[in-house]
Amino acid sequence: MASIFRVPQSGDVWQFRMYVRGEDKHYRKSLRTRDLETALQKGREEGLLIQGKIQNGVKLFGYSLKEMVDAYISYRQRDVDVGIITAGRLITIKSQLNHLLRIKGEILKVGELSRDSVYDWRLMRREKNNDVRDVTVRNEMATINALCKFGHREGYTHFDSFNFRPLRIRQDQIGKRDTFTLDEYDELVRFLRTYVSKKECPNDVERQERLLIRDYILISSNTLLRVGEARQLVWGDVEKIENNYDSEERAVKLVYLKIRPETSKVRTARKVITRGGEYFQRLRSRQDYIDKNDLVFAIPGGTSPLEARKWAKHWRNLMEGIGITDWKKRNLTWYSLRHFGITCRIKAGVSPVDVAKMAGTSISHIENTYLKYSEEMAVSAALKNFSVSSNGLSFKE
Numbered sequence: 001m002a003s004i005f006r007v008p009q010s011g012d013v014w015q016f017r018m019y020v021r022g023e024d025k026h027y028r029k030s031l032r033t034r035d036l037e038t039a040l041q042k043g044r045e046e047g048l049l050i051q052g053k054i055q056n057g058v059k060l061f062g063y064s065l066k067e068m069v070d071a072y073i074s075y076r077q078r079d080v081d082v083g084i085i086t087a088g089r090l091i092t093i094k095s096q097l098n099h100l101l102r103i104k105g106e107i108l109k110v111g112e113l114s115r116d117s118v119y120d121w122r123l124m125r126r127e128k129n130n131d132v133r134d135v136t137v138r139n140e141m142a143t144i145n146a147l148c149k150f151g152h153r154e155g156y157t158h159f160d161s162f163n164f165r166p167l168r169i170r171q172d173q174i175g176k177r178d179t180f181t182l183d184e185y186d187e188l189v190r191f192l193r194t195y196v197s198k199k200e201c202p203n204d205v206e207r208q209e210r211l212l213i214r215d216y217i218l219i220s221s222n223t224l225l226r227v228g229e230a231r232q233l234v235w236g237d238v239e240k241i242e243n244n245y246d247s248e249e250r251a252v253k254l255v256y257l258k259i260r261p262e263t264s265k266v267r268t269a270r271k272v273i274t275r276g277g278e279y280f281q282r283l284r285s286r287q288d289y290i291d292k293n294d295l296v297f298a299i300p301g302g303t304s305p306l307e308a309r310k311w312a313k314h315w316r317n318l319m320e321g322i323g324i325t326d327w328k329k330r331n332l333t334w335y336s337l338r339h340f341g342i343t344c345r346i347k348a349g350v351s352p353v354d355v356a357k358m359a360g361t362s363i364s365h366i367e368n369t370y371l372k373y374s375e376e377m378a379v380s381a382a383l384k385n386f387s388v389s390s391n392g393l394s395f396k397e
Contacts, residue, residue, distance in 0.1 A: 002047040004031065004039050014039035016046050022054065023062050025111075029158070053155050065113070066106035068156045069097050072147050083262050088228025091308075096143040099125065110156050115163045118144060122167055131328050134169050141167070178330040179339035185221070187322045192217065195321065208286065208300035213314045215283045216297055220337035222276035223257060224345070224359040227334050231305060232263040235284070236292030241277035253277030259360065270360050342366060 002018035014031045016039075027050060031042045076093060079085045103124050104117070118124065121144070122137045145161050152160035180188065192214045194200050201207040220230055239256040246252050255277035261269045284290060287298065294303050315334060319327040338359070345355045346366075356363045 002043060002050075004043045014043075016043050018047055018050055020050070020054065056155070063110045063156050064106060065104055065108045065110055066101060068110050068151050069101060069147065071154065071156075072150045073097070075150060083267070086228055086263060086265060086267075087232065088226075088263075088265070091228075093143055096140045097147060099128075099140060100144055100147075103128065110151065113157065115159050115161070118162050119165055121164055123165075133331065134167060138167055138169060178332055179336045179343060180332070184322065184324065185340055188217070188318065191318065191321045195318065205300065209306070209310065210314070211286065212283070212297060212300060212306070213318075215279045217337060218279045219276050219283075220334070221341045221344075222279070223255075223272055223274050224338050224341045224355075225257075225259070225272070226265055226338060226360075228265065229259055229263050229360075231295075231297055232260075233257070233296040234293050235290060235296060238280055238296065239271075241280060246275075253281070255280055264360060266360060268360065270357070272358055274358065 002016065004014050004016055006012055006014055010030070012034050014033055014036070016027075016029045016031050018027045019025075020027050029046065031039045031046075033039050033042065073090070073094060076085065076090055080087050080090050100118070104113075118141075121141055122134070125132050125137055125140070141162075141164050145164075148157060148162055149160050151157040196207060196210045196214050198207065201210055216230065219225075220227075223230070225233070237258045237260065239258055241253055241255050244252055244254050252275050254273055254275060257272040257274070259270045259272060261267050264270070280296070283296065286300070287294075288301055289298070289303050291303075295305055297306065298304060299306050311334065319332065324330075324332065342355055342359055345358070346352065352363050352366050356366050359366065
């Protein structure tokens with residue numbers, strides 16, 4: 001059934017070999033010992049293990065990398081169904097593993113992989129996209145090893161993790177996300193007027209899509225919603241819209257939103273009360289299907305979500321339209337609208353505690369990840385004065 005042997009190239013280390021009839025291939029593995037008795041015992045154990053896998057229908061060589069990835073995605077889909085992870089998280093996992101499939105090949109047999117097959121993953125990714133960030137690479141490495149652990153547990157692979165070249169990331173590289181300056185955001189809002197105009201876009205179907213994008217931008221920067229939270233928002237989550245007045249007695253429309261735990265990255269429900277109710281009303285007036293379970297940001301004339309490639313196309317059009325040529329290098333994405341909104345709330349003097357509750361994150365996360373501490377804010381802090389009284393410190397500009 002099987003044999004152990006030595007060859008000069010192995011340095012007298014015993015090797016195991018077994019013919020797998022169903023797949024017409026020999027399974028080979030180093031037993032990592034030079035002692036004959038130990039090798040015989042290990043060989044018997046390995047042979048019995050392989051026999052058990054074959055009897056359970058496990059292929060030792062026949063599975064492709066694509067088949068293992070698909071099986072893993074199906075496994076994680078069940079996590080989405082029961083609320084362990086969000087649908088947005090699964091989209092990220094799919095994207096990360098698609099990079100693995102593109103680099104290693106979909107038809108590559110899992111049995112051909114070794115622990116060192118993706119050792120230089122950072123280099124592999126940089127050869128395909130030189131702008132990819134180290135933080136992104138590190139996250140991909142974690143997902144690839146989660147796939148490997150699944151593959152080992154399910155009998156796809158004979159090892160449970162890949163070896164990666166050590167990747168060290170400085171603290172100042174973690175979490176910092178770029179966002180818009182006030183001038184850039186103003187330019188974006190001005191450009192949107194042209195972008196959605198009939199003159200610029202005479203095709204009504206395309207124009208309706210652009211109008212959706214415009215309202216998404218204005219809603220995202222006002223509500224501070226995460227991308228996944230916003231795109232999974234349904235009309236039943238919009239509890240009410242009411243007229244009110246701001247601190248300068250100007251009329252505003254407040255919107256009350258219910259964020260469901262299954263759509264939140266942190267798996268926690270929260271209520272958001274914010275400006276921007278008029279954008280929801282305008283968006284709703286253009287939609288044909290209004291049910292409480294219909295998506296707020298559904299495709300024009302339908303109820304399905306907008307395709308990822310279209311989100312990417314419009315973002316590219318907008319960045320090029322306002323002259324931000326280095327938007328990829330700066331990592332300006334749809335997420336940057338949330339970051340811009342958080343920064344504006346801080347600049348407006350809103351308590352970080354209130355901003356954190358509204359954004360659904362911690363105060364420290366606001367400070368370390370999202371808050372863009374600008375020169376203007378630093379000057380303001382430096383100019384604050386104080387006096388001492390029996391009540392303690394009293395600050396003033």
